[in-house]
Amino acid sequence: MEVAVHDLDLAYGDFTAIKSLDLTIPDGESVVLLGQSGCGKTSTMRCIAGLETPTGGTISIGDKTVFDGNSGRVVPVYKRNVGMVFQSYAVWPHKTVLENVAFPLKMKGVAKARRRTEALAVLELVGLAHLADRGASMLSGGQMQRVALARSMAMSPSVLLLDEPLSNLDARLRDDLRVELRRIQTERGLTSLYVTHDQQEALALADRIAIMQAGRISQLGTPEEIYGTPASASIASFLGVTNVFPVAPGSTSRALELADTEVVLRTDRAVPAVASSACIRPEDITVTLDSGNDVSDLSGKRGDANHLGGVVRIAVFQGSTIRCKVEIDGGIELDAVCPPPSTGVLAPGARVTVSVDAAAVKVLPDEVPSAETRAAVAA
Structure with missing residues (x-):
């Protein structure tokens, strides 16, 4: 079923955990709330489940409004038909795997024979049917988590909520x-909402990812959109972009000056009028052992790329790749992930040339402006 959250607020005294949040999860879609600890993602999930009472807004599951701040309508947890899987397994150790999974069916009054059949069907789906009669205390952590998932699915929830x-x-x-x-x-075809701070988990599990910061959704899009075009430098940094450098005021795309350094880059992106940063993914950087040529001689000879001289400070062999930190002449350190060189070794102290295509230099505003800021600018 579709989940619709509109203008949701949640406050604890003077602290506002969720601010005017809007989110719609279409029927059958998986949305992942991704953000750092304390950003409000678990609070949002708990409001949908009914474990928290918001201070304003509306929440609907299917055609049923389960919370309305204006009318005071609050549908209790047990009438929302949501399944939850928590970080802690919450598996009853004194029951068998089958008894754990069949328990919500028993609470719904399903006949014994039927609930066994339905519980076994769900256990088959999660790959645990062969352990149906085993005591839950004898399971591994991964098996317990599958039991918790199967138990939530056995009740045929309208929405599946998963909290890390x-x-x-x-x-x-x-x-x-x-x-x-x-x-x-x-x-x-489960409608699901998944909470995590792990970007790899979000990319793997989502139809869409909602980036949460300071109680609001700052970016919503497909995994490809979020990964390829983060809306701000802070989001890019959270998503694993380790090369984030403030841009000096007055910079242009052809002369992108990095603040407090002598480094000037080129980019094919327009430079925002607000405080912004240059963001470069480590995998978009090419590191070449210095052949003795002057780096300036390379300019313009390899397409529209930036070529910078530097010295390797740290090199970590990772099998098919090497992760290295290069101190660039001019005052910055670049983190790079690249294949091992065909000849020679990328070792600490080696002189290298770092190349970055202009298209790989993303210039992003430091933060996504809030709705209040956008309204003030428009006015």
Whole structure:
């Protein structure tokens, strides 16, 4: 079912956790709320579930309004038909896997034979049917998380809410379960809202990603849109862009001066009129061992690219790639991820040339302006 949140506010005393938030999740879509701790993403989910009472706005699930700040309508949790999967597994250790999954069906009054059949069907979906009669206390962490997911799905929820359910698992298991979660959500056509601070998780699980900052959604788009065109330098930094440098006032796209340095770059992006930063992804940087040529001789000979001389300070071998930090002549350090050179070694102290296409230099406003700021500018 579609979930519609309009003009949602949530305050705790003088602190506002959610500010005029609007979000619509179409039927069958997976939306991920992505943001740093304290940005309001879990509070938003808890408001939809009914675990928090907002201070204003409306929330609808399907054609049913479950919260309306103006009329005072508040539908209790158990009447919203939402399934929740928490960071802690919340699995009953004294029950079997099957009993855990069948419990919500029992609470709904489903007959014993039917609830066993339905619970086994969901366990088959999450790959745990062979462990149906095993005690839950004998499961691994990943298996417990699958039980928690199956239990929420068994009640056939209108909306599935997941609050960082994979954060307690090791890296390899998280990767595996991301794929499983995406498969299940797609196959079942579940309307789902997933909360995380892990960008890789968001990219893997979302039809759309909502970036939350300071209680509001600052950017909403597909994973490809969010990754490729972040709306601000702060979002780019959060998404893993490690090369973020303030731009000096008066810079142009052909003479992009990095503040407090002697470095000047070119970009094919317009320079915003507000405080902004140059953002370069490490994987968009090419590092070449210095052949002894003057770097200035390279200008204009490799297309529309920036060529900067520097010295490798740190180099970390990562198998198919090398992650290195290069101190550029002129006062900045660039983080780069590149393949090993065909000849020679990228080692600390080596002279190198760093090349960055102008198209890879994104110039972004430091922050996405709030609705209040945009209104003030328009006025």
